[in-house]
Amino acid sequence: MHDGLLKPGDRVPSIRVLAQELQVAKKTVEAAYAVLVGEGYLVSRGPQGTQVNPALTVPPRASETAPVRQCGNHDLLALNEHEGFLRPGLPALDRFPYKKWLLLSARATRAMRPEEMVNPPVAGYAPLRAAIASYLTLSRGVVCTADDIFITNGYRGNLLLTVQALLGAGESVAMEDPGYFLGQRLLKTLTPCLHAIPVDNEGLQVDALQHHHPDARLAFVTPTHHSPLGVSLSLPRKQQLLAWASRHNAWIVEDDYDGEFHFTRNVLPSLKSLDTDDRVVYIGTFSKTIMPSVRIGYLVMPRAARHAFLESGALLTGGQPLLIQKILAAFLTGGEFYTHLRKMRTLYQQRRTMAITALHAVYPGVFETPLEDGGMHVVAYLKNATCDEALARLWHQHQLQVSALSPWYRRPDKRYGLIIGYANLRSAEEAVALLTRARAETLALLNG
Known part of the structure; x- marks a missing residue:
């Protein structure tokens, strides 16, 4: 209730249900509910059950952040500005089911038993x-x-x-x-x-x-x-x-x-x-x-x-750590994991197309992008250059966290290019705007 996970008017589990979920005696839950009712946090509605007091107001603490919510465009933009855009291997953070994950996390936390808090x-x-x-x-x-x-x-x-x-x-x-x-x-x-x-x-x-x-x-x-x-x-x-x-x-x-x-x-x-x-x-x-x-x-x-x-x-x-394992188990067994994967397959196909289209529009004739099936990144081979490490360093200065391809080789017969993540591109316009950031300096490097 203090954290905003339960809001005024929300129903809480019955004494019997919560006792079963936590595997404790009913009297333990009855005592806890009685304390919360006495302190004004809960109200009993008889046959309608027990709920959070509709008149409850909890002033936010200065150290608290805002309640967890779906990651929006502003949140993702702020994260990318800090961590860098176009990072290979980073999943689509704007499409993760945060609310469901939060619900499962809270449920798993409440269900932790003392004997589970020792050694996993x-x-x-x-x-x-x-x-x-x-x-x-x-x-x-x-x-x-x-x-x-x-x-x-x-x-x-x-x-x-x-x-x-x-x-x-x-x-x-x-x-x-x-x-x-x-x-x-x-x-x-x-x-x-x-x-x-x-x-x-x-x-x-x-x-x-x-x-x-x-x-x-x-x-x-x-x-x-x-x-x-x-x-x-x-x-x-x-x-x-x-x-x-x-x-x-x-x-x-x-x-x-x-x-x-x-x-x-x-x-x-x-x-x-x-x-x-x-x-x-x-x-x-x-x-x-x-x-x-x-x-x-x-x-x-x-x-x-x-x-x-x-x-x-x-x-x-x-x-x-046991708690994260319990959350994951619930995410998998409840079906949310499979639903999320199915949605991401469709989304990543769309975002890959946006990335490749934007890359060739901003840098015509510079890169070759063989269309390998699947994944979360594009390998953009340089057609007429071997300076992929210098190019990657240049793009990093513009918060484009791509990887140079050649360092992934140990043998001398290597290829050169950039590994570009596309999972967090939200629109074709954004893809073009990001890739244009380093365009002038990129062309100067390649033509120098």
Whole structure:
């Protein structure tokens, strides 16, 4: 009531219902309601139930912010001015169902029991693990149960736990080239032997892996939507990669990067769904489907290595915060997650079109944008220049937080361009206005 979540005139749960929800005695709730009635916060209406006193006025505290509301254009503009526009990997913050999330958050907070405030389960909150297993089975073809799921603190947690559980001292790791820059930096700190495997329009070149690094113990791949190029690993190469892992007793870590967002065709089956020998560790997060600050990831443990994951997880993490897991579980099981994903697929297709159209209108002849299906960013290759790092620094000065492509490569035969996020573009006019910010300086740099 002080925070404005319950307003004057709102009904509150009955004594019986609230006692059941909180799993406490009815007398406890009766006593609490009696105190609130006595202090003027609640009024009893007999058969109509108990409600917040319609005459209640709570003066706002100086330190309070305004009540949480739907993120509007002004809010998003202020955020972008602070964090930067066109950031790759940032979901559409203006279309997230904040009100529903707030309701689920309040409900989960009220339902926390004292015994849940000690140490969380190491592998994660059981209902969330079950909800993720159901989602992966239905949407990604990954047949698994709650016992196969391990909850982590996101992408970093997924990598750290996998390496700790599966990689021995001195064993080597293979990774796509180009590959996700954060993954490269993490893996370089975890293993002395990180091999760069080239990627073409069919994804990872498995022949190069087999020929040059057949002894790799782990292979990290983004087969559904490559990070950052957006290509998909072809079915023959998926089968070839799985055969390599089985033959060499190796492991494949499948990062289902942007796997939920495809626009012009059906969602491709995950690599894990084809894995008959259980050699694939499937990893994912909620940073793009919900929001980055959730900081919750998950992985599907191979059953033969489950003990190693549980043992390593107990050592590394001791479990993730329980409250956010309970909120997530409610978001998934209540159907809001699936509704949100469906809306975002349509929205991102529209915003991608706006971004590409604006880019070629503002910079005709400068960029090439192959139309890869899906994702949340566009790779704009420079046609006649190699100065993508200088160009990215220039755009950053105008609060355009694009990424240069070439640093994502480890091998010398690299391509040059910009990785441009479009998920938060609200109109074609805004796309043109943003891209025009650095136009004069960009053309001067390219023509200098």
